[in-house]
Structures are given as structure tokens and as C-alpha cells.
Amino acid sequence: MRLKGKVALVTGAANDRSIGWGIAKSLAEEGADVVVNDIAHTDELEARANDIRAMGCRGLAVAADVTQQTQVDSMFERTVQELGRVDIVASNAGIIRWERFLDITPANLRLIVDVNLKGNVYVCQAAAREMIKQGEGGRIILTSSVQSDVQFPINPIYGATKKAAHSFVGTLALELAPHNITVNHIGPGWVRSALNDPAPGLQTPQAIEQQRLVVPLKRDGWISEMGRAVVYFASPDGAYTTGAFLRIDGGLGISKYS
Secondary structure (H helix, E strand, C coil), X not given: CCCCCCEEEECCCCCCCCHHHHHHHHHHHCCCEEEEEECCCHHHHHHHHHHHHHCCCCEEEEECCCCCHHHHHHHHHHHHHHHCCCCEEEECCCCCCCCCHHHCCXXXXXXXXXXXXXXXXXXXXXXXHXXXXXXXXXXXXXXCCHHHCCCCCCCHHHHHHHHHHHHHHXXXXXXXXXXXXXXXXXXXXXXXXXXXCCCHHHCCHHHHXXXXXXXXXXXXXXXXXXXXXXXXXXXXXXXXXXXXXXXXXXXXXXXXXX
């Protein structure tokens, strides 16, 4: 219960097979009250908040589009109004579209950049402003990707936004350090999550098994493992860590096949 008395907000957390839910659940397991946010699965949001409450923590469901600054600001206002403060923010909402470079459409280009870049900017701005106002520091953790380190074909824009997150986090860590706000990011590899279900290379049992063989630890990652990494950054254990990148990928990023 290292996070008892803390209030956390996690974006992109409605689907029970999402990394966002793995993060929210892990934070609640450590005692944090948790706000779950999403826009793509709003029908599931209240169920996730109920799951948090069933764990003995306060849970709040807020539907807000992270690409819309006014909605993000309203989400933080409601969080403070109903739960009193915000100590931990996991900016996890993200989107991917599998297209080769020559096939990228303007609509998907705009969508990926809006969610993965603009969304992080708005969420982190609102988080930092509230934490500075509170005057007690805070923890901001982004979900980037193993693609902050390595490149893969068929999703060049997604990879570019995740590489950008690496620079973004470092700059925020420097600027927010005087306020005792740490900023870090996790880099999931291949996780069997709802986000990755449409991946073209994972549509048959044989393809899934082949993917497992590419990973040095020979398995896919679990959403709970992504959540535990966020707990490290959010807990007292991570108090002296800022501007850091933690790959949680079973060794995929150092594999000779990557």
C-alpha cells in the first residue's frame, strides 16, 4: 500500500485488456484512488471505476478526449473537485495504425499525431499546472514504446511519435524538477492487448507463436507488468528517478531480430 492517500489519473484505461487498465489496477493495488479516462470505450469506463471501488479505493470515471485541451482541463478540474487533488498522472492514451510509408493517409497521420503527441502535451500540461498549484510535487509517467529505441516497419508515424516522447519526457523532467515533479516513460514491447489485436502480423496462431520466438524471453508481455513499472515511478522507490526510460519488452529491443 505504498500509494495510500494518493490520487492517480490514467488516460486510455477503459478496456480491460488495455495497458491503461493494467496501470490503473496496479496503482489501486498499492492503495491509490484512481481516475480512469477514455474516449474510445466509454461504455466500459464506469465498470473500471467500479472495479477500483471494489478494491477498496475511490474510483472515478471521466470520458474526455485528450486531443481537446478544454476537455482535458475539465477532467482535471473534476478530479480535484471530487477527489481533492492529483498526485500521479499516467498519460497512456495512444493509437496505432498499420500502414507502410507509401500508404499513409492524411486522416491516419493526423489522428496518430493528435493522440500520441498533442494528447500527451495537453495531459502533461494540465497535470503539471495542478501539481505546481498544490505545491507538493508529483509524478508524471508516459507510455511510449520499445519503438523509442528501435524501429519496425509498417507503422512509421506511430514509431515517430514514440521516439518524440523520449525527447519530450527529458525536457519536461528538466523543466519540472524545481517543482519536485518527476517525469518518466515506460516502453512496452509486444503486449497482448486490445490495441495490438489488429496487427497484421498477429492474425493466426502460427504468427503469434513466431512472434513469441522473436522475443528473447519467448512470451508476450502482460498489462499487469506494464502497470508494475508505472508503480515503481509513482512510488517512493522512484523518488530519485526522472527523465528515465524503462523498456519492458522481454528483451525485444536488444534482440538481433529487432
